[in-house]
Amino acid sequence: xxxxxxxxxxxxxxxxxxxxxxxxxxxxxxxxxxxxxxxxxxxxxxxxxxxxxxxxxxxxxxxxxxxxxxxxxxxxxxxxxxxxxxxxxxxxxxxxxxxxxxxxxxxxxxxxxxxxxxxxxxxxxxxxxxxxxxxxxxxxxxxxxxxxxxxxxxxxxxxxxxxxxxxxxxxxxxxxxxxxxxxxxxxxxxxxxxxxxxxxxxxxxxxxxxxxxxxxxxxxxxxxxxxxxxxxxxxxxxxxxxxxxxxxxxxxxxxxxxxxxxxxxxxxxxxxxxxxxxxxxxxxxxxxxxxxxxxxxxxxxxxxxxxxxxxxxxxxxxxxxxxxxxxxxxxxxxxxxxxxxxxxxxxxxxxxxxxxxxxxxxxxxxxxxxxxxxxxxxxxxxxxxxxxxxxxxxxxxxxxxxxxxxxxxxxxxxxxxxxxxxxxxxx
Amino acid sequence: xxxxxxxxxxxxxxxxxxxxxxxxxxxxxxxxxxxxxxxxxxxxxxxxxxxxxxxxxxxxxxxxxxxxxxxxxxxxxxxxxxxxxxxxxxxxxxxxxxxxxxxxxxxxxxxxxxxxxxxxxxxxxxxxxxxxxxxxxxxxxxxxxxxxxxxxxxxxxxxxxxxxxxxxxxxxxxxxxxxxxxxxxxxxxxxxxxxxxxxxxxxxxxxxxxxxxxxxxxxxxxxxxxxxxxxxxxxxxxxxxxxxxxxxxxxxxxxxxx
Numbered sequence: 001x002x003x004x005x006x007x008x009x010x011x012x013x014x015x016x017x018x019x020x021x022x023x024x025x026x027x028x029x030x031x032x033x034x035x036x037x038x039x040x041x042x043x044x045x046x047x048x049x050x051x052x053x054x055x056x057x058x059x060x061x062x063x064x065x066x067x068x069x070x071x072x073x074x075x076x077x078x079x080x081x082x083x084x085x086x087x088x089x090x091x092x093x094x095x096x097x098x099x100x101x102x103x104x105x106x107x108x109x110x111x112x113x114x115x116x117x118x119x120x121x122x123x124x125x126x127x128x129x130x131x132x133x134x135x136x137x138x139x140x141x142x143x144x145x146x147x148x149x150x151x152x153x154x155x156x157x158x159x160x161x162x163x164x165x166x167x168x169x170x171x172x173x174x175x176x177x178x179x180x181x182x183x184x185x186x187x188x189x190x191x192x193x194x195x196x197x198x199x200x201x202x203x204x205x206x207x208x209x210x211x212x213x214x215x216x217x218x219x220x221x222x223x224x225x226x227x228x229x230x231x232x233x234x235x236x237x238x239x240x241x242x243x244x245x246x247x248x249x250x251x252x253x254x255x256x257x258x259x260x261x262x263x264x265x266x267x268x269x270x271x272x273x274x275x276x277x278x279x280x281x282x283x284x285x286x287x288x289x290x291x292x293x294x295x296x297x298x299x300x301x302x303x304x305x306x307x308x309x310x311x312x313x314x315x316x317x318x319x320x321x322x323x324x325x326x327x328x329x330x331x332x333x334x335x336x337x338x339x340x341x342x343x344x345x346x347x348x349x350x351x352x353x354x355x356x357x358x359x360x361x362x363x364x365x366x367x368x369x370x371x372x373x374x375x376x377x378x379x380x381x382x383x384x385x386x387x388x389x390x391x392x393x394x395x396x397x398x399x400x401x402x403x404x405x406x407x408x409x410x411x412x413x414x415x416x417x418x419x420x421x422x423x424x425x426x427x
Numbered sequence: 428x429x430x431x432x433x434x435x436x437x438x439x440x441x442x443x444x445x446x447x448x449x450x451x452x453x454x455x456x457x458x459x460x461x462x463x464x465x466x467x468x469x470x471x472x473x474x475x476x477x478x479x480x481x482x483x484x485x486x487x488x489x490x491x492x493x494x495x496x497x498x499x500x501x502x503x504x505x506x507x508x509x510x511x512x513x514x515x516x517x518x519x520x521x522x523x524x525x526x527x528x529x530x531x532x533x534x535x536x537x538x539x540x541x542x543x544x545x546x547x548x549x550x551x552x553x554x555x556x557x558x559x560x561x562x563x564x565x566x567x568x569x570x571x572x573x574x575x576x577x578x579x580x581x582x583x584x585x586x587x588x589x590x591x592x593x594x595x596x597x598x599x600x601x602x603x604x605x606x607x608x609x610x611x612x613x614x615x616x617x618x619x620x621x622x623x624x625x626x627x628x629x630x631x632x633x634x635x636x637x638x639x640x641x642x643x644x645x646x647x648x649x650x651x652x653x654x655x656x657x658x659x660x661x662x663x664x665x666x667x668x669x670x671x672x673x674x675x676x677x678x679x680x681x682x683x684x685x
Contacts, residue, residue, distance in 0.1 A: 035544030042474070042541045045532035073660050075667035106527020106542065106549040113526050117507040123642050124506035124530045126649065168660045172653050179645075186641045187504055187534045190633050202645055332538075 015351045022348025025341035029103060037341045043334035044325075048342045051324035053100030053349055055181055056317050057093050058131075059205070062213030064090025064138060065174035066243075072167040081232055081368045082240070084145060085224075086217050088366055091138040092356050096349045097131060103345055123183045130177035137170040145364050178209040185323055191331040194264040195278045196323045204254060208285075208316050211247035214240045215289075215312035220357065221367075222306045227358060230367040234300065241299040244312060245290055252286050274330070276402030277322055280395040285315015288391035307388040318399070326406075335406060435516035435615065436561055437583035438570060439590055440490050442620040442627065443600060445577035447481055447488040454572035455479045455492075458557060475543045478554040479569060482628070487620070489627045490578065492569075493518060493539045493554040494607060495615035496637070501531035501540060503639030509551070516583065516615045517556035525551060536611060536633055556615070583615060590619050612637030 029037040040047050063086035070076050071083050102108035114128035140159055147156040159166075182205030185192055198204065218237050225231035259265045268278055289308045298304030329335050338346075360366055449468040455478050456463070465471040471480050479492040499518050502510045509524035510531060527549055532540045543549035557567040565571070570580035579586065587608060594601040606624045607614035611633050618629065625631050 030547075033545050033547050034549065035546075040544065042532060042544075043538070045529035045542060069660070073664045073667070075664075075671055104528075106529065107525060108527070110526045113507045113524060117509075117524050119503075119506055119508040121503045121639060121643055121646065122506045122530070123646065124504060124528055126646060128506050164664060168657055168664070171660055172657050175656060176649060176653065183642055183645050184530075186645065187500060187638055189638070189641065190536055190630055199641075 015355065018344065018347045018351050021344035022351075025344040026103075028341055029345070034106060037339065039337055039339040039342065041334060043332040044328070044336040046324060047336055048325075048338040048346055049100055049104040051321045052317070052346050054097050054104070055320040055324055057097040057100060058177060058181060059209045059212050059316060059320060060216050060313070061090035061093030062174065062178060062209035063217045064141075064213070065171045066210050066213045067217070068141065068167045069171045072164060073171070078239070079236065082217055082236060084366045085220055085232070086213065087138065087141050088145075088357065088360055089216060089220060091135075091142045092353050094131065094135040094138055096353050098135060100349055101131070123180055123187070126176065126180045127184065130173050130180060134170060134173040134177055137166055137173060140166055141170060145366070149364050175206060179203065179206040181205050182323075188328070191328055192323065193274045193327040193330060194262065195259070195267050195274055196327040198258050198262060200254060200258050201323075204251065204258075207247055207251045207254065208319065211244050211251060211312055212316045214244045214247070215309035218305050218309040219313060222302070224358070224361050224367060228361055230361060232367065234302065237305055238299045241293045241305055241308065244309070245293045248286055248290050248312070252290065255282075255286070273402050273405045274327065276398045276405065277318070277326055280398035280402065281315055281318040281322055283391060283398070284311050284395035285319060288388065289315070292388060304388075311388065311391065315395070329406070434582045434584060435514065436556070437495075437516055437581065437586050437615040437617060438556070438567060439579045439581070439586040439617045439619070441577050441579070441593065442484070442487050442489055442618065442622070444575050445481070445488040445490065446575045447483065448574065449481055450572040450574055451479060451490065451569035451578055452481055454568040455554070458560075458568035473539065473541055475541045475550075475552040478552065484627055485622065487622070491628070492616065493556070494537050495556050496611060497613035497615065498611070498637035498639055500534050500536055500611075500638045503642070504530045504534045506530070513558060515558065515561050517558040517561060519555045519558050520551055520553070522550050534638075536630055536638060586617055590617055594619060609635045611635065
């Protein structure tokens with residue numbers, strides 16, 4: 001078990017480089033401000049830190065409430081081995097979301113203000129409370145793992161006795177929080193491109209988060225198997241694959257009927273910037289994984305499951321970025337490309353997430369005691385499973401085409417009333 | 428008189444009267460103590476140091492500034508109530524409450540609020556309709572400075588009546604529309620012109636319902652939703668647990684009998 005794969009060393013070097021760049025960016029962010037460290041502007045007040053660190057961070061943590069509801073509330077005991085890795089992911093995810101928020105908030109030192117200054121009419125107020133409450137719930141749900149390792153019996157029994165109400169509270173808070181991130185964008189009907197603006201945004205965010213949460217569990221199980229030879233049983237992961245199909249199926253139906261209902265369906269077949277990104281997002285995150293995971297041979301194969309879950313993750317992350325960034329560019333009359341410092345901070349937070357996850361897997365009881373798997377007889381994948389590669393390529397081609405067609409900042413500015421703000425060094 | 432002072436204040440901007448002199452621009456800078464940002468005010472843009480601008484629009488001019496909505500989107504989206512619609516009409520900002528989430532900047536349908544990006548304690552900046560002057564019974568600095576009567580200060584209902592009579596008196600000059608009378612629930616800056624709102628660069632097609640209702644319709648359901656979901660989950664837990672117990676008990680009986 002201690003023998004590590006040489007690959008890990010390479011990734012360590014990468015991680016150290018990323019963290020060094022992240023540290024530098026952190027200093028710039030807090031010593032010189034948002035203007036010096038980010039590409040944000042009055043036309044583009046939210047960027048990568050909101051679009052990825054917060055929106056995706058929360059969505060990627062969705063396995064936490066999904067699986068704990070399945071096991072604790074619905075008593076489907078088969079899934080119990082998955083509870084710990086998903087709770088760990090969710091807890092780390094939410095903690096990093098808070099760190100990301102402290103970077104992004106102009107006055108991060110006042111992050112506690114929503115506790116004492118209320119505006120129940122604000123979605124951001126709901127978001128703030130959900131983040132705080134659910135992180136607390138997750139910390140408590142995670143604590144038994146720690147108490148077990150430390151052999152603290154008393155606190156362990158206390159937490160275990162309130163586990164059911166805690167899980168119910170967690171599910172309610174998560175449902176509210178996942179959907180509220182979609183609700184945030186209901187207020188910009190005139191700004192968000194019609195392929196993404198929808199009165200159903202809260203529901204769409206919630207349903208896609210469920211699929212994403214399950215995909216993350218598969219993804220992590222696979223990675224921790226590569227790193228530590230600790231993993232979940234393939235049968236369980238295959239069942240998660242089925243859950244993904246159901247969640248994505250519901251999502252697809254809602255999304256398509258919503259586009260038809262709003263009369264924006266025809267936009268989806270365009271060839272412009274937004275249409276291409278929409279197509280990439282939809283094929284990668286919805287269509288391809290549904291088709292792949294419907295095939296039993298794919299679902300019961302390591303690579304098939306892994307590739308499908310990577311697709312779901314990539315596609316839904318794209319969706320969040322499209323809603324929060326690219327879908328707003330046309331109306332803003334400005335394009336936004338994150339500064340390298342924003343990217344460095346985001347990568348650092350992601351890297352820290354991976355690091356903490358791997359430390360937890362190594363030192364705490366996250367995955368069940370490993371059963372050294374006898375080298376599995378790998379059945380050859382059916383030809384259709386090769387779909388994953390063309391699907392990836394197609395999505396990549398569509399996204400690239402879209403980005404190349406992106407309206408340049410000057411052209412967009414000329415079309416709108418607002419002129420670009422030039423942040424100059426003038427006194 | 429009492430009733431008049433209780434009615435909210437507003438500004439009426441008549442683009443047909445505007446001569447593009449920039450007196451409002453200078454007066455705003457002076458009143459707010461804002462640094463100079465350009466040599467030619469007609470090319471300036473809204474920023475953390477510029478709360479109003481005058482733009483050339485075809486043959487005429489157009490002023491841009493905070494519209495001071497009757498039901499402001501920014502006030503509704505602010506998680507900590509840092510933005511407030513006062514009874515006098517202005518939408519004002521409370522720096523001490525702000526956490527810097529910039530949801531107001533993102534949400535404003537007129538894209539007005541600006542942010543102090545280079546500050547370590549950044550503020551949201553925008554026109555506050557000279558709220559302190561209004562409290563003393565004075566007009567806004569821009570209205571006071573305007574030599575052409577293009578920006579007029581007064582009670583909102585009186586200004587609406589005035590706008591209507593101006594349009595009625597010269598129907599050939601004006602487009603028969605008072606912008607801000609009904610748009611997204613009304614604004615405290617009213618605009619009349621000889622060209623359409625779209626040509627002035629004002630957003631159209633947002634409807635007459637205040638935007639905050641879009642999110643409130645969802646937020647409003649949260650308490651009930653939480654109780655229902657919580658109760659449902661509790662019920663499912665109880666039923667599945669009971670089923671499990673019954674199954675175990677039956678299993679025991681079977682094994683006892685055998």
